[in-house]
Amino acid sequence: MWDVEIRGMTSAHAIIAASIFMATVIPVVLVDNFSVYGTHLVWLYSVACSVAVVNIAVFWLLGISPPTKKNTLNYKLSRLIRSCVYFVLSCLFFHAVVVLYGAPLIESALETFSLAVLLSTLTTLRCLCILGPNVQAWIRVFSRDGWVAMSVWDTSLQITSSCSIVGAWFGAFPIPLDWDRPWQVWPISCSLGATGGFLTGLLAAPLWIRWHRKQLTYKLK
């Protein structure tokens, strides 16, 4: 049971990580003058889209998302709409937080919002996929007592989300340096940091779970 779940999660993570690499490589062929720094927003959205698509495909179509009690079309539709609303809200929330951190309010608002979209994709979207649009479940996973998570997916969610955000946080560090490098331009370092953090989280989650196998007391569904 354990090993199956861990193995499933590891392969899902591998697929997501591979999709990020593909999202970096494929546009080189398709788009003229593509580079991660030069046409950063293209890269950013390509990564965000591929992560979103792969996440939805893996978690929703393969049926990892929580079992729903009602299977009516209406209920599903309302869940979908709520998910979309939550995603947009989370984009706005991240945008507001980034502006509070000192990003310019008006100029380069597009860049800031793109970063917010990327962060939402890396964190909120996965939550939506795994937990569904269910605030109580989110609070359970992300509050301190919730660290005793219910399944490997919860733990993976905790680790990847916090890694992405911490990665973006660290990504802001080099901005004040006067090195005049292309990756110091807003928001390149932050989005690279977030992506790097996310990849680290994907890698770290299975390892962490294996390491703490003894301490983890998941409830069996």
Add this chain to the structure above:
Amino acid sequence: MRLKASVFALFCLIIELLGIALYLRGFFPVPVKSSLSSKSKLSDQPAEPLAGSGPNSTQLPPPLFKRVVIMLIDALREDFVFGPNGKRFMPFTRQIVEEGSSHGFIAKARAPTVTMPRIKALTTGSIPGFIDVVMNLNSPALLEDNLIRQAKDAGKRIVFYGDDTWVRLFPRHFTEHDGTTSFFVSDYTEVDNNVTRHLDSTLKRADWDVLILHYLGLDHIGHISGPHSALIGPKLLEMDDIIKKIHTSLTESEDAPPDLLVLCSDHGMSETGSHGGSSEPEVSTPLVLISLAFPRKGDTVEQVDLAPTLALALALPIPRNSVGRLLPAVVEQAPLREQLRLLHLNGHQLSSLLRDSNPTYQRQDGYELFRVAEKAHGNWMKLYLEGNTSEVLGNLGRKVLKQYLEALQSMSLALSKQLGRYDMYSMIVGMGLILEVLALLLLAMPEALGGAACVDVPLAPACLSLPFCLLGLLACSTHVLMCTSAEANCYFCSLPWPLAFSALLFVAALLCSLAAMAGKRFRLAGDPRPKVSSSLDWTLSELDILLLTGTVGQTLSLGASSFIEEEHQTWYFLLNTLCLAVFQDVCRKYFKERRVLGEEREESSLLPSTTDGDPLRPSFSPATELGVSLGAEKWLALTTPLLTLVCCRLLRSLNQTGVQWAHLPDLGHWLNNGEHKVFLSVLAVFSLLLIFLLVQRHCSLVSTIALALGLLGIYSYRAAVGSVLFPWQHTSRSISKGTGEARFVYVFVLGILFTGVKDLLCSQVTAAGGGGHLRSRGLWEVYSGMVLLVALLLRPHNLPTLACCLLVQTLMVQFVWERLRYDAAQITIMHYWFGQAFFYFQGNSNNIATVDISVGFVGLESYVEVPAVILTAFCTYAGPVLWACHLMCYLSSERDRAAGALSHGCYCLAVLRSVPAALYVALTTALRYHLFIWSVFSPKLLYEATHVLIAAAACLIFTAVDHDHACSL
């Protein structure tokens, strides 16, 4: 020795201060000085080189100019003359520069770009040490060899009008002078009229040889409203008219050697209108030499080049410590022989200075080049005197000229580099003291933060131990060895020997007690007794991790010059993260509860059962003081961190500081623009009202009334100075110094402080009974007095900073700190972070330029040193001081705090200040040959040192207030 944690912290900070003082004394280099303390004399000038025969005449070539007018316009930036502004506002000067007989240069000033060191640089040709900034406010007479003294000794009659810094630097040098004081920054017309009124009569007379004019108005305009102010244009036009007047008068008289008009500036002006740093607009000054002697015909030169050029052109000896070189363009019309002779004189002076200041002078390129050039010069002279006039001679001469120029450049560069000599011995002793104190503080942490808040320092037993005797002997013998060795010109050696020895013995004793403490600590850690393990076994929450990593990371970030320049970004970043972490804590607290209350919700089936056994506190005290319900309290608690975040974001755009983004437009400039006076006035009124509402809650009735009157006085002071408007005052009233209004406010500040101190003293007497309440009221009243003083001193556009500071404090206390049961250490770290962030919100930076010196003259008729310095320091550090005071008031007025909270706070403050200070000192020692050591690292060092001083003062007050219990063995 058993000490209370606060007393211990205070002692540590005082020792650290001494260490820093010693370190600073060693760090700031003694300027390059010639070994001969006397000045250059005409008689010691070197002979003209001549190969073969004996010495040639030692005479100087004849002067190139008869009379010189030096017109110094303070803060005249290079682009005010050479840029597009120059075309519009200084048409005559531009015309002269472009068409007339003149040389226009961009003269690079060296940091610190402050008036007095710049005047010294202009007149002596040397580069004054950095420490001159600190001494800038009181300028004693200049004893170094300088141009003015040379001119006076040569019998030249010098007339001076302008900034009285000159009069103080050169007492009894001027045949006639009229000094104006530069301390009333808001006056920019009268200071200049006081100079110009003498001009007509002086120009008509012929009883002077050198006329010096120093105009201050432009600098004042820069300080008030920046380089893009509407006031700049008319001022430049006025200056242009004066230049035209002087030029016309000088060209009218047809003297045999023509006259020279020098238009120069001491320093430039940054984009915010201040100066002191080393940014491009601050160091770029125009230097225009106008004379009929020049053909009509710019490049970059050093500001110090003016002194040797003027000296040579007037046939005076070059000041001995000058590191500048002759501007070849000025003498290019003279015969080749004279040109070579002048270059030779300059080279000789530089080479002797190099010889005196550099033990390895023979290996310097420039010195060698000069020797070669001198020899070639001699050969050339021989040919010349033999009457050879062929083309070959001319070519050879030009070659010699080129050699000389190369030599001069190389030697000048080598001399400028010499400025980075450090007194390593004093630095190391100071640094050792500081690092020992840091280690002591860190080792004492478990004890100091324990319940008793007492620290045991085994100083007495350490003094009796054998290692102490050995270490002491070793240190003393090293001292003797260091100080008796050759060329020992270090400060620590120049101290009286008993003092130095006792300092060294103290260092040794500290080291021994440190070792004893460390040994004890490890022994205790080794055998796990329950008492110790409970104090060591802390579980760290996310907030703790953030606070610790933030403090450590911020300290480490000081290693990069960009992070020092942009330190405000670090603090804003950390503060934001802190607010978010607090927000998370608040959310957790309130939502956890909601979850328990709302068990019956739809998703409750998913809830884990683990929360059931949660130790929920039955009731955290309802917000009694504001009388809000529990639900409202929850929402207020949730919005408090968010509101703080919004406040910080707004304040951040109020003052752009730092270096990279300092030029971006900010709200402060927009408000200070003359057209937006109405907005500024409205904002000031709102801020003052908010300040009143937030502060009066803690005050007694009398203090409240005094506070209200004081705040009214502040507004009328600002109105009198001309920054804000009264609604009934439509035409701009004549601007006064507002001394009366400011003094009116001072009376109330003193009154409130007095009431507070009286309450404190009463509480000391009646400590047994209701002393606690009285004491807390007294503290809050002292705090109100300080707020009033800060409100008076801050510029009106910074009043929102103060209001936001008070708002954040009130909300945090009401809804976050009390509710979430943070301990004293956490609260202290948060206060420290907020204090740091507000330091930068005020518009400060790690650059000397942003210190607002005009604060020192609020309510004073003339410059009085002690109050001016204290007021400036207080206003600059208003943020950290207010937050430290708030910490004290809060910790001591909390009812259910543990008794040692105040001690804990004081100790944490000392640690928080010592960690960056000590590591920064170590860092500057390691980076002392860094390229930016003078422009970035040393100003920061001064800021750090001042901050330690402020922290020590705060700890002193903490200790005085904290009389909960004494530590007895």
